[in-house]
């Protein structure tokens with residue numbers, strides 16, 4: 562199933578219970594300016610702009626970034642790209658949390674000092690007056706939930722941020738629930754958008770977390786929807802993998818993805834891909850979009866060809882039987898209990 566970006570017409574879907582709509586596939590920009598363990602830049606500025614152009618041509622309007630991506634390069638390059646456009650047409654989500662100054666314990670986490678400084682800096686890089694969604698990139702156990710929610714509410718009240726998001730937190734849905742209960746009691750803005758890791762092989766959010774998101778109608782935007790590339794079919798069971806591949810560079814990737822159980826799942830994925838005449842990446846994305854409670858996967862891609870292939874998954878229909886077969890190919894941690 563190949564298409565040019567112009568032939569893809571991404572639709573808008575509700576962003577959970579917020580009043581806005583998101584493109585059904587969001588654009589991930591983690592790899593913009595990112596240096597790999599071997600010292601290579603995954604996506605340089607020119608390529609980043611090509612990817613943004615292709616996403617826009619396909620009708621995409623939702624861009625996901627974070628202040629630490631590429632050491633700030635991701636936000637800067639998005640900001641440069643936006644300069645020639647009507648910013649109002651795009652939904653921009655960014656994240657804050659990770660340490661930015663060595664030896665400074667206040668430059669990590671979600672304390673008030675760090676949040677306010679980080680938001681000012683990211684707006685500068687993006688060249689915009691507000692971000693649509695501000696995520697806490699991780700939960701910070703050192704900062705009281707009340708301080709966090711009050712600080713975030715202030716940003717919403719001042720118009721600097723429109724909606725609040727919580728990224729990862731797996732499987733600690735209770736931390737978001739508790740923070741939202743505090744916000745509700747005080748009349749403050751709650752978290753309405755969640756961003757966990759979720760794909761065919763990483764199923765840790767199934768159970769409480771997914772159920773919580775569904776019950777509360779929170780938007781759920783999964784990251785690494787292709788298991789960092791594992792679900793594209795580019796790896797096989799053979800041990801002599803190319804030296805310049807992600808596998809050779811990252812033992813973490815190798816140990817968590819290249820397992821016998823995951824390759825067994827991939828066989829089922831390949832079967833379904835043959836049945837619907839699509840690539841395994843497209844089927845993996847379509848499976849995610851079919852999961853109840855999932856709002857919009859965040860598509861990562863290193864090249865325009867990869868991105869176009871992935872965005873074309875938006876039009877791929879799977880039968881209930883195919884979705885169930887894929888789901889059953891690897892059980893979630895809480896299934897059957």
Ligand SMILES: NC(=O)c1ccc[n+]([C@@H]2O[C@H](COP(=O)([O-])OP(=O)(O)OC[C@H]3O[C@@H](n4cnc5c(N)ncnc54)[C@H](OP(=O)(O)O)[C@@H]3O)[C@@H](O)[C@H]2O)c1
Pocket residue numbers: 588589590591592625626698728729756783784785786787788789790791793795807842859860861862863866867868870871
């Ligand atoms: N909140 C968080 O903590 C968090 C964490 C991670 C990511 N994210 C967000 O989620 C986005 C997506 O994450 P991700 O990059 O891990 O997504 P992913 O889709 O699981 O993996 C993307 C990588 O897979 C490979 N790939 C993608 N499409 C392909 C295709 N059609 N054919 C062959 N290879 C393909 C490419 O790498 P190679 O070509 O190098 O193999 C690409 O860089 C990020 O950009 C970021 O915005 C958030």
